[in-house]
Amino acid sequence: xxxxxxxxxxxxxxxGLRQLLRGVDFTVKSGEIWQLRGGNGVGKTSLLRAMAxxxxxxxxxxxxxxxxxxxSGHATALKGALSARDNLLSHPxxxxxxxxxxxxxxxxxxxxxxxxxxxxxxxxxxxxxxxALARLFLPSGRLWLLDEPFTALDVLxxxxxxxxxxxxxxxGGAVVFTSHQPADLGDRLNLLNLEQFSGE
Amino acid sequence: MANESSRQASNVSSGLPELNLxxxxxxxxxxxxxxxxxSPGEIVNPLLFFLLVVILFPLGLGPxxxxxxxxxxxxxxxxxxxxxxxxxxRLFVDxxxxxxxxxxxxxxxxxxxxxxxxxxxxxxxxxxILSLVSxxxxxxxxxxxxxxxxxxxxxxxxTLIMLLVGAIGAALTVGIQxxxxxxxxxxxxxxxxxxxxxxxxxxxxxxxGDPMVALALLGAGVTGGLVLAPVAIAAGLRVSxxx
Numbered sequence: 362x363x364x365x366x367x368x369x370x371x372x373x374x375x376x377g378l379r380q381l382l383r384g385v386d387f388t389v390k391s392g393e394i395w396q397l398r399g400g401n402g403v404g405k406t407s408l409l410r411a412m413a414x415x416x417x418x419x420x421x422x423x424x425x426x427x428x429x430x431x432x433s434g435h436a437t438a439l440k441g442a443l444s445a446r447d448n449l450l451s452h453p454x455x456x457x458x459x460x461x462x463x464x465x466x467x468x469x470x471x472x473x474x475x476x477x478x479x480x481x482x483x484x485x486x487x488x489x490x491x492x493a494l495a496r497l498f499l500p501s502g503r504l505w506l507l508d509e510p511f512t513a514l515d516v517l518x519x520x521x522x523x524x525x526x527x528x529x530x531x532x533g534g535a536v537v538f539t540s541h542q543p544a545d546l547g548d549r550l551n552l553l554n555l556e557q558f559s560g561e
Numbered sequence: 562m563a564n565e566s567s568r569q570a571s572n573v574s575s576g577l578p579e580l581n582l583x584x585x586x587x588x589x590x591x592x593x594x595x596x597x598x599x600s601p602g603e604i605v606n607p608l609l610f611f612l613l614v615v616i617l618f619p620l621g622l623g624p625x626x627x628x629x630x631x632x633x634x635x636x637x638x639x640x641x642x643x644x645x646x647x648x649x650x651r652l653f654v655d656x657x658x659x660x661x662x663x664x665x666x667x668x669x670x671x672x673x674x675x676x677x678x679x680x681x682x683x684x685x686x687x688x689x690i691l692s693l694v695s696x697x698x699x700x701x702x703x704x705x706x707x708x709x710x711x712x713x714x715x716x717x718x719x720t721l722i723m724l725l726v727g728a729i730g731a732a733l734t735v736g737i738q739x740x741x742x743x744x745x746x747x748x749x750x751x752x753x754x755x756x757x758x759x760x761x762x763x764x765x766x767x768x769x770g771d772p773m774v775a776l777a778l779l780g781a782g783v784t785g786g787l788v789l790a791p792v793a794i795a796a797g798l799r800v801s802x803x804x
Contacts, residue, residue, distance in 0.1 A: 415663055415804065432667060436660025442599035443592070451592035453661045455585045455668035455675075 363390040366504045366535045367412060372422030373560070374407050380560030381407055385422070387553055391503065392530050395537045396544055399555035405539040406508055408555065410434070412537070413506050429502035431456065435509065437493035441482025445473060445492045448481050449499065457500030467498035471521060486513040494518075497525055505529065507538040519545075580669050586678050593682035596655075603651065604686045607644035611691060614640045615698045630703035634763030637699060641691060641716055641759075642723060642752055648687045649727030650744055652679075653735040653798070662735075663802055672795035680728055680791075688720025704767070711766035711776070718779040719759045725790035726751050732797030755782060 367389040374382045381404040389395055397405045411420045413432040431454070439448050449464045459467070465477055471491040476484065481492060490513045497505065511519050523546055526536045530549065544550055597603050618636055619629055656662045656679070665675050695716050696709035704712065730748040734740030762775035 413667065415667070415802070428669075430667075432664075434660055434663070436658070436663070438659055438661040438664045440592075440596055440655075440659070440661075442596055447592070447595065451588045451595075453589065453592075453656075453665040453668060453675075455580055455665075455670065458581055458584055458588070 363392050364533075365390050367426040367537070368424070369408075369412065370423045372408075372411065372420065372424060374404055374411060374416075375419040375421075375560075376404075376407065382555065382558045383560040385555070385558045389504070389535045389537055391533045391535050393535050393551055394526050394530050394546055394549050395535075395551045395553055397537065397539045397553050397555055398541075399559075403555045403559060405555060406435070409506050409508050409537065409539055427502075427504055430504045430506060431496065431502040432506045433493060433496065433508065433510065435512075437489065439481045439489055439493060441480060443481060444478050445481055445484070445495075446477040448492060449495055452496065454496075456496070456502065459499045463499055464495070467495040468492070470498045470525075471495045472517065487515055487518060490514055491518060494522060497522075497529070503534045505534065505536045505538070507536065509540060510538050511540050511542055511544075582670060582674075585668075585670070586674075589675070589678035590682050593679045594686065597682060597686040603648075604690065607647055607687055607691060608694065610644050610647065611640050611698060614643075615701050618702065626703040630705065630767070633699060633702040633704040634760045634767065636702060637695060637704065637712065637716075637763070638719070638756055638759045640698075641695070641720060642756055644691060645687070645720055645723040645727060646745060646748070648683060649724065649731045649748070650741045652683060652728055652731040653801075657735045657801065662798060666798070666802055666804060672798060673791040676728075676732075676791055676794050676798070680724060680794075684721055684724050688724060689717065692716035692720060704763075708763065708766035711762055711772045714776060715759045715762045715772075715779060718776070718783045719755055722755050722779065722782045722786045723752055725786040725794075726755075729790060729793045729797055732794045733800060735798070736801040736803075755779070758782070 365388050369385055369387055372382070372385040373380060385408060397408065399405055410416060412424055412426060413430065415432070438453060443451070445468060446461065446464050449467065450459065450461065468474065468477055471494055473488065473491055473495070476488065481489060484492065494510060510522060514522065523544060526546065527549055529536060615636070622628060622632065653662060666672055668675055692713050695712050696706065699709065699712055700706065727748050730744045733747065734744045737743060758775045758778045762772040762779070765772040765775060
């Protein structure tokens, strides 16, 4: 039994006078993992933001999705002045309101044990990305919309994330992410090449 | 409750508990207070600005105590107003740039409610502290200590209204590079009635009159602002976030 968590039908996105994407059509069911591909500027981030309801551009067409969604973009909402733990405890998305123990466990899952008290501003780019992605190990929405989640991650980090995607999909969730790297998800991965919808 | 348990039963990942509103607001208030304490400049700079102006005025006007105490209500309020303007210019900038605001906009509660913790934290860290130390600044300008309760009360209410009104402008201009001047143009006219009511209260208090009318006006402003401003702030933020 798989449920539709997101349906995008005949969506066009304009940016200024230029038509970025035209006629985008796809559905995401529970248990599926989707990768949006395409060159720089083709509209991956714009489409992902439109699906999250954060359209900075003009969006036409119908986007229906389930209510419990997690969106993580280029801007990670991390505060350099707060510790890794406090950043996650007080994350403004208000999802699940995790406890301290849950947050520490999530930080452990992304291999950041011992960094709970460290100020996020002092972590490396990859570690910051891991803190942001620790949200995926906390109570979160069923539909994950992730913009370039693999950026700055090392090989181990990428592997942890890929395993988490599969775990989440197996538990009835769905993942849509953008990435330039080919993800090692085998036959679980659905590819959507946005070049075919390019408005030009 | 039945709905929640059935959701949890159907699969693990959708078992999101209902958002505990008061807990969320408390956690967010703590987050913003923590951020303000971590960068003390945001708290100390307005106070230093206040102090500098209060030191400079006697030097410019001459040290005649009677003249100074005559001008003190106006000086104190104008400086509080400008200090508040400085705070409003920074209000949403960091959260806008690091993506916190868009995450807040996606939180499962109205944006008008979700912005309240930040306003509260900002007011506690700026307006409340400034109001409480204002009698000290007042003494430097020859403002009578007997009228200090009126000074503190008027500034407590005044800084809150000014923050609420200023936050509307800040929400509208946060997406604009160097929007500070635009913000000042937008909100300074709205500050005028607050300034008049505030200085009026102090003048009445120093001249053995009755400051209650002006204070009541400020109180009405606080009540109205608390009800209406969050809605306007949320609308402004939606424009800036292009939601």
